[in-house]
Every structure is written in structure tokens, then in C-alpha cells.
Amino acid sequence: MNLNNPLDPVYKAFGVAKDCFKVATRMIQIQHEELILRTRFIGAAPEETKAALEDAAKQAADLAILALFATFERFVIEHLQTANRLLAAGYPRQYAQKLAEKFESEVEYWRFGEILNLFKGEVDSDLIGQVKQIKQYRDWIAHQNPGRPTPMQITPETAFDVLTRMIQQIRRTHTLAQEEVALDAFASA
Helix, strand or coil: CCCCCCCHHHHHHHHHHHHHHHHHHHHHHCCCHHHHCCCCCCCCCHHHHHHHHHHHHHHHHHHHHHHHHHHHHHHHHHHHHHHHHHHHCCCCHHHHHHHHHHHHHHHHHCCHHHHHHCCECCECHHHHHHHHHHHHHHHHHHHCCCCCCCCCCCCHHHHHHHHHHHHHHHHHHHCCCHHHHHHHHHHHC
């Protein structure tokens, strides 16, 4: 089983983008013409370029939150679908198989807050609440509904940390150890 953090590639890409903004800011500050030639920054006023880079960095952070949460959602849904396959091997066989098939096909369409509630009692409820706050901010980023108040802003660093801890707790409480898998396979053989 691969225990790599599925959020790592997204978070690393955000880190690279953040560094690129730092480099761009330095190049623009010194007006190194060779490097900023054929860009919107050549000859631009310093306050204009600073504002443009700050806006772009904010957009990159918001997009990182979207990508981190989308990756986390996919992890949770796939985790539940895998757990469901164990149910499919249950008793009574036909009922369990039909229930497992229904679960696997429909879990994609459940409200994600309800999916998170499945983990209550096994995963720290404060952590589940923090994940729901990230989802609320992610939803606001995605939809920008002016009729709704702006939720508490979340940084990509915070989102990565919280979602990683949730993944670790899910794996710790919901993943059979290799020895248990081997024993179950031996017992059913």
C-alpha cells in the first residue's frame, strides 16, 4: 500500500509558484530588462507591478486551496469505495453485494460534509470541523457568491497541514494492517 501523501504534488507546485513570484518581484524591482523584456512589467510603475504580483499570488494561493481540497475529496471517496469492497464480501452475500454496488456508485454524489461525518468517533471531531472550514472557504473561492459572507480565509499551508492530518487519521483508523489482510485472506481460503 502506498502511504505517500496525495496532497504533496499540489503543495509542492504551490511552493514553486510562490518562489516564482519572489523571483519575479526581484527581477522587476531591479528592472533587469533582458529578463522582463516582452512582459507587461517592462516600464511599468512599481506600485502597479507590486499590485499585479500580489493579486496573482493571492489567486495562486486560492487555486492551491481548490486543488488541495479536490485532491483530498478524491482520496476520501476512493478510500470509502475501497472499504466498501470489503463489505461486498459480507453476508448475506447477495444483499451485501447489491448494497456495496449501490454505495460505490452513489458515494460520488453525497454531500461531502455527510461523508466527513462518517468518520466521527474515529477521527478527531475538531479536525473534521477544520476540514469543513476549509471546504467552506474552497466553496467560496469556487463560487464567489456575493450574497454570502466571506468565510475565514485559509492559507494553502494551513489547508495542507489540516488535510494531511485528516488523511493520516483516516489511514490509521480505517486501513487494515498488512497482517490483518493476510489473516483475513487465509481465513476465507
